Structures are given as C-alpha cells and as structure tokens.
Amino acid sequence: MxxxxxxxxxxxxxxxxxxxxxxxxxxxxxxxxxxxxxRHTRPLLAHYGIDKPLVALHDHNEEAIADKVVARLLAGExxxxxxxxxxxxxxxxxxxxxxxxxxxxxxxSPVPGACAAIAALxxxxxxxxxxxFEGFLPAKSSxxxxxxxRLAGATATLVFxxxxxxxxxxxxxxxxxxxxxxxxxxxxxxxxxxxxxxDGDLAGLLAQVQADPNQRKGEFVVMVQGAGDDQxxxxxxxxxxxxxxxxxxxxSTAAKLAAELSGAPRKALYGQAADQGA
Numbered sequence: 179m180x181x182x183x184x185x186x187x188x189x190x191x192x193x194x195x196x197x198x199x200x201x202x203x204x205x206x207x208x209x210x211x212x213x214x215x216x217r218h219t220r221p222l223l224a225h226y227g228i229d230k231p232l233v234a235l236h237d238h239n240e241e242a243i244a245d246k247v248v249a250r251l252l253a254g255e256x257x258x259x260x261x262x263x264x265x266x267x268x269x270x271x272x273x274x275x276x277x278x279x280x281x282x283x284x285x286x287s288p289v290p291g292a293c294a295a296i297a298a299l300x301x302x303x304x305x306x307x308x309x310x311f312e313g314f315l316p317a318k319s320s321x322x323x324x325x326x327x328r329l330a331g332a333t334a335t336l337v338f339x340x341x342x343x344x345x346x347x348x349x350x351x352x353x354x355x356x357x358x359x360x361x362x363x364x365x366x367x368x369x370x371x372x373x374x375x376x377d378g379d380l381a382g383l384l385a386q387v388q389a390d391p392n393q394r395k396g397e398f399v400v401m402v403q404g405a406g407d408d409q410x411x412x413x414x415x416x417x418x419x420x421x422x423x424x425x426x427x428x429x430s431t432a433a434k435l436a437a438e439l440s441g442a443p444r445k446a447l448y449g450q451a452a453d454q455g456a
Contacts, residue, residue, distance in 0.1 A: 188291030192369035298399035330446035416442030
C-alpha cells in the first residue's frame, strides 16, 4: 500500500467462508480496523489469524471518532472500516467517516462482498430491475404504517430489514397498508444454518410466521413487489381526491370517501391523513 487508503470492507453475513481472499489480505495489511462492535469483529479476525488493533466506531461516537481516524489517514496509515456483518454503510454506521475522509482528499476504496439486501433479492424471484432499499422501518406501528403508506404506490420492489421481535407486527402492518395479496418474499438467516426463504403473498407470509415460532427467530429481509400500474394509479388518484375533500371534510371522512371513489386502499392514504391530523 503506497498511499494511505480507507478500505471499506464487506464481511460475512453468516457463513465465514464468504470473506474474500482480498478482504483477508487487506485486513492483514492495514494499521488498524474500525469496527462497529469490536466484540463482534475480534472473533472474526481471530478465525483467520488476523491480529490488528480495533477502533470502535458506531452510531453514538462516529462523529467524534471520524476526525481522529482521518488524522491517522493523513499521517500515512491505511485503515479498514467494517460493520458487524455485510457491507458497511448499508443500514450501518460509516457514512460520516467516509464523507470526512473524502473531504480530506483521502482515497476511499471498497472491498466488496456480502450484503444481505442484495443476497436476498438475488433469490427472491421478484422483479429486480428496479428496487428501493428502505432499511429498517420505525419501531412503533403508527410510524411504520405512515412510512408504508408513503410507499404503497411505488412500482419498484421494496426491500426492508427487520428484527426478530418486530417481524410479525411489521408483516401485519404491510398487510394492512399494501393489501393481503401483494406478492412478497421473506428471507431469514441468509447463509446461516437455518436459512429459509418463504414466498407467496403478504397474508400468507404473516400466517407462516404466526404459525411457526422458528420463523420469528433470526435476522430478516422482507421484499415486497411494487404496485402494478393500475394500483399505483388508484393510489395517486386517491391521494388527489383526499387533498380536495380534506378542504371541506374532516380528515378521516375525506380519507374514507377518497378510498371509496378511487378504489385505493384506505390505509395507503394514511400518511396524508396523518399529516392533516387524522
């Protein structure tokens, strides 16, 4: 390494064999590794016989740590950035450091590898020519439904991350907003021992998760097929009608009438109704 570089290195999302040779070589060559959770990264490095100093860099300290890391890079040290699993910055910390490094004129180089969202999409069998990665939904149902309502008319495949303690509730909210029969795929524990990929419609996926406690364990990627052109048009018309009706009627009444006149799911208008205080 002739010049100081910040290497953004993808790590396995489950199967340790997915760490590339280039990633291993780079981790061995850098001066230190910036890690989201050093307790998680240390065993990974030990598995490959890599002994490097670790710098904790997470959501709560990234802004403060970024300047110190950039100073080391400017002094000539090459460093690595990793997250707990997968590709850094994809629903993980790191963008503030990368932005600061680039602003300082430091080379930032990716060492690509696993990413749960892309791995899941590759086996989902849903349209993937256009997709929108939405990361984690809000923790509370009201916030989730508002966010989902804003996505109800999107025609691209939607990709979400979800945790074990919210997967059932999130699927229920998707059924309420997107409709029970919207095609969807649920990928769980990708590349791990208990990997499962379930497909069907949202109502069917919710039923399977409710019926089998094992399907509520682990880490999840939820993929929802985008609205068809007809459905997207209905939602757009429903929102147009709601905006007009809300000038003269209470928000809840306006949303109900707009849904009836347009054929759009009432829940798909929820976000606009919430904006108006419904």
